[in-house]
Amino acid sequence: MPDFDQPHRRFNPLTGEWVLVFPHRIKRPWHGKTEETDPQKRPSYLPDCYLCPGNKRANGEINPDYRFTYVFNNDFAALLPGQESRQFQEHDFLKAESVDGTCRVLCFSPRHDLTLAEAQRDFTAEQAARRLQTLSDMHFGAEVF
Ligand SMILES: [Zn+2]
Secondary structure, three states, X not given: OOOOOOOEEEEEOOOOEEEEXXXXXXXXXXXXXXXXXXXXXXXOOOOXXXXXXXXXXXXXXXXXXXXXXXXXXXXXXXXXOOOOOOEEXXXXXXXXXXXXXXXXXXXXXXXXXXXHHHHHHHOOHHHHHHHHHXXXXXXXXXXXX
């Protein structure tokens, strides 16, 4: 079998379905074990968070000082664009082929401490409209920043 260390899919002959496989995702950073935090004591900003405004991401880029939504290509995306098309088939039970695509990250709020439900509760009309526009742009493939 060829070295499939990039995103690909494998055929499951038992179900007749293709299964996505992302072996490169094991290289993602992990902050380690986390402990439960009292929701009343969660900080609105964390200096070492990869997603907070103005912080350095895992790939070394600096997030802008965003005030609404922020969208960027996932630093450790499951799918990668521009993958070379590869196929492998040893027999009907062992088939694999490359896949490509783009994975985006959507930060729905600059606040580290809010869940989506909590942020939506406090959205102003402008914030809600901007988030809806961002989701719409992402869905229809527009560049979103
Ligand atoms: Zn954060």
